[in-house]
Amino acid sequence: MSIRVFVPLDTSAVSVGADLVAAAITTQARSAGRNVTVVRNGSRGMCWLEPLVEVETPSGRVAYGPVRAADVPGLFDAGFLEGRPHPLCHGPTEQMEYLRRQERLTFARVGVIDPVSIPEYEAQGGFRGLRAALSMSPADIVQAVTDSGLRGRGGAAFPTGIKWKTVLDTPADQKYVVCNADEGDSGTFSDRMLMEGDPLCLVEGMIIAGLATGATRGYIYLRSEYPVAQRVLETAMAAAERSGHLGGDILGSGREFRLEVRMGAGAYICGEETSLLESLEGKRGQVRFKPPLPAVRGLFARPTVINNVMSLASVPVILEKGAAFYRDFGLGRSRGTLPIQLTGNIRQGGLVEKAFGVTVRELLYDYGGGSATGRPIRAVQVGGPLGAYLPASQFDTVVDYEAFAAIGAMLGHGGFVVFDDTVDMAAMARYAMEFCAIESCGKCTPCRIGSTRGVEVMDRIMKSEDREGNLVLLQDLCDTMLNASLCALGGMTPFPVMSALKHFPEDFHRHRA
Amino acid sequence: MPDSASASVPEPDVVDSVIAQWHSRPGPLLPILHGIQAGIGYIPESAIARIAGALNISRAEVHGVISFYHDFRTAPPKKHVVRVCRAEACQSMGAVQLEAHVKSRLARSRDVEMEPVYCLGNCACAPAMMINDHVYGRMTAETFDVLMAEHKASAKGRRKKA
Numbered sequence: 001m002s003i004r005v006f007v008p009l010d011t012s013a014v015s016v017g018a019d020l021v022a023a024a025i026t027t028q029a030r031s032a033g034r035n036v037t038v039v040r041n042g043s044r045g046m047c048w049l050e051p052l053v054e055v056e057t058p059s060g061r062v063a064y065g066p067v068r069a070a071d072v073p074g075l076f077d078a079g080f081l082e083g084r085p086h087p088l089c090h091g092p093t094e095q096m097e098y099l100r101r102q103e104r105l106t107f108a109r110v111g112v113i114d115p116v117s118i119p120e121y122e123a124q125g126g127f128r129g130l131r132a133a134l135s136m137s138p139a140d141i142v143q144a145v146t147d148s149g150l151r152g153r154g155g156a157a158f159p160t161g162i163k164w165k166t167v168l169d170t171p172a173d174q175k176y177v178v179c180n181a182d183e184g185d186s187g188t189f190s191d192r193m194l195m196e197g198d199p200l201c202l203v204e205g206m207i208i209a210g211l212a213t214g215a216t217r218g219y220i221y222l223r224s225e226y227p228v229a230q231r232v233l234e235t236a237m238a239a240a241e242r243s244g245h246l247g248g249d250i251l252g253s254g255r256e257f258r259l260e261v262r263m264g265a266g267a268y269i270c271g272e273e274t275s276l277l278e279s280l281e282g283k284r285g286q287v288r289f290k291p292p293l294p295a296v297r298g299l300f301a302r303p304t305v306i307n308n309v310m311s312l313a314s315v316p317v318i319l320e321k322g323a324a325f326y327r328d329f330g331l332g333r334s335r336g337t338l339p340i341q342l343t344g345n346i347r348q349g350g351l352v353e354k355a356f357g358v359t360v361r362e363l364l365y366d367y368g369g370g371s372a373t374g375r376p377i378r379a380v381q382v383g384g385p386l387g388a389y390l391p392a393s394q395f396d397t398v399v400d401y402e403a404f405a406a407i408g409a410m411l412g413h414g415g416f417v418v419f420d421d422t423v424d425m426a427a428m429a430r431y432a433m434e435f436c437a438i439e440s441c442g443k444c445t446p447c448r449i450g451s452t453r454g455v456e457v458m459d460r461i462m463k464s465e466d467r468e469g470n471l472v473l474l475q476d477l478c479d480t481m482l483n484a485s486l487c488a489l490g491g492m493t494p495f496p497v498m499s500a501l502k503h504f505p506e507d508f509h510r511h512r513a
Numbered sequence: 514m515p516d517s518a519s520a521s522v523p524e525p526d527v528v529d530s531v532i533a534q535w536h537s538r539p540g541p542l543l544p545i546l547h548g549i550q551a552g553i554g555y556i557p558e559s560a561i562a563r564i565a566g567a568l569n570i571s572r573a574e575v576h577g578v579i580s581f582y583h584d585f586r587t588a589p590p591k592k593h594v595v596r597v598c599r600a601e602a603c604q605s606m607g608a609v610q611l612e613a614h615v616k617s618r619l620a621r622s623r624d625v626e627m628e629p630v631y632c633l634g635n636c637a638c639a640p641a642m643m644i645n646d647h648v649y650g651r652m653t654a655e656t657f658d659v660l661m662a663e664h665k666a667s668a669k670g671r672r673k674k675a
Contacts, residue, residue, distance in 0.1 A: 011633075011635060012635050012638050012650060015635050015641065015647075015649050047637035047638055048637070048638075183634060184631070185632065186631065186632045187600075187602045187632075187636045188632075188634070189635065191634075225630070225632070263544070264582075264584075265583070266584035266630075267581065267582050268631060280540050280543075281539075284578055285581060285582070300539060341636065341637065343636035343637045344605035344606060344636065344639055345605040345606055346637070349639075350637050351637075381601055385600070385601060415602075417602045417605060417636065423605065428601070431604070438631070
């Protein structure tokens with residue numbers, strides 16, 4: 001009988017040699033006369049161990065990593081096909097500390113199954129949510145999502161059920177479901193990991209959104225930096241069409257939902273929902289004025305559900321296990337789980353899906369194991385390039401939308417970027433302004449002009465030119481951008497800048513001309 | 514990607530077939546531009562009027578869209594394109610120094626060009642970069658030198674075979 005060996009096709013794994021490892025395993029098996037099937041799965045999210053290779057044994061899957069192609073002959077010699085010990089062996093995958101202590105609801109199947117196999121997806125609970133939804137009225141589906149407490153995982157944390165209800169209640173000849181897969185925040189990759197590791201979960205979530213709101217067409221707007229995700233998604237969608245889960249007659253119900261992937265073109269601003277809709281329509285990705293909300297007048301001026309990948313991928317489990325099951329995770333008004341991404345200067349970087357309520361410190365040290373360089377962690381930027389920098393004194397903050405808002409920070413898309421004590425926070429503040437200037441859509445003045453002036457002011461501060469006067473000017477500029485910008489890009493760029501200035505003022509005073 | 518650009522198909526044919534494939538579908542402009550760039554390597558000036566005519570929009574609108582998005586280019590790329598991630602997570606692991614190294618290595622290169630990129634979604638294996646259409650993680654100056662040489666050698670190998 002053939003032994004199954006799992007080597008991730010995930011971009012991160014491939015970026016550190018997974019394709020070479022897969023090829024080496026196939027070659028080695030052939031020359032050793034062993035019957036091996038290499039399965040290309042998603043990543044388990046333990047990125048520091050990538051490429052993480054798993055062998056299926058009678059007593060479960062055993063993990064080895066990080067494996068280089070050169071390690072493969074030694075692994076065969078050590079008997080890794082029987083799950084035997086080796087310096088790279090971590091024992092049974094499911095028992096590994098990093099995974100065992102997570103609450104994986106959205107990522108339950110990622111890294112476990114062959115991402116494009118309908119039978120494997122169904123064997124692990126896939127399409128149960130869809131079957132449940134097909135037996136419910138649209139209003140009941142919307143109610144279940146509302147009751148689950150799910151809030152937009154893209155960053156804005158708006159209640160998903162309320163958005164859906166608006167679309168359901170707005171009559172139109174055509175409605176749309178649009179998935180925002182333009183994951184541009186530095187320090188985030190959960191959307192990519194899910195789309196590469198369990199694309200059918202997103203597809204199922206979008207079909208359910210369609211059933212709930214009366215939308216029969218969907219688009220996944222995917223950033224062009226994710227070609228692997230595109231390939232895996234399109235393969236999975238074709239399989240779902242063949243199996244009758246997607247298309248003109250969903251599981252014989254007579255209901256319709258058609259889905260298409262559209263690629264972005266390297267504009268960060270297209271992660272903003274109205275600019276994304278403009279881009280899908282074939283225009284420059286410039287932000288629209290709101291109202292009207294996309295739920296009333298969205299894509300091609302029709303009512304549109306527009307949700308992040310994580311929000312939509314959380315829907316199947318809510319329909320499968322019920323709103324109460326999901327709501328029982330978390331605390332306060334932050335219900336369910338958040339897929340957190342530990343990145344940057346961190347020893348054990350990867351994906352940690354936890355119920356809301358875990359502290360920043362636990363994530364950084366218990367999961368992350370401290371900095372990669374071994375130096376003290378000085379700052380963590382949470383929530384992407386528009387998120388605040390947290391100093392060590394704020395590491396006891398719990399992961400909760402309201403707790404983060406209370407300290408002038410935000411969770412955003414759950415990205416944590418870790419910096420050690422060699423970081424220059426004035427340079428990071430300057431970079432925040434520079435990034436805003438590069439990516440501004442140009443529609444509103446505070447963002448378009450303010451960001452460029454911000455870079456200039458930071459340059460003067462870093463050259464010690466009238467430092468006190470320029471710091472006042474910087475504060476003033478940030479106030480204007482915060483209050484007068486059209487969208488979050490200009491409106492939140494002041495968050496990293498002001499948090500750097502507030503918590504690390506010494507860095508703004510040490511530069512010399 | 515420059516490596517896969519097929520020089521054998523004449524430009525007008527690529528443009529016409531991509532337009533024919535997309536023009537009756539909703540929101541076709543970005544897919545058309547991607548299709549042309551995938552086929553030719555860039556968006557030639559001559560394509561703009563044809564796209565505008567087919568979609569019944571002005572040439573200024575087509576130009577406006579091309580110039581808005583970082584991905585679209587109006588001149589042929591060099592043989593190899595290197596994109597070093599400049600975003601925060603990669604900066605925390607030395608991307609600024611890596612970028613300086615790459616820049617100095619490529620300063621006089623005639624067949625390699627460098628473009629900035631802001632996040633490749635490989636932030637737990639920082640610093641990251643792309644060489645042609647391959648994403649690489651945990652990069653160092655040394656691994657860049659090795660990988661760049663491999664890409665150049667494999668391009669030469671392909672030319673010999675052809």
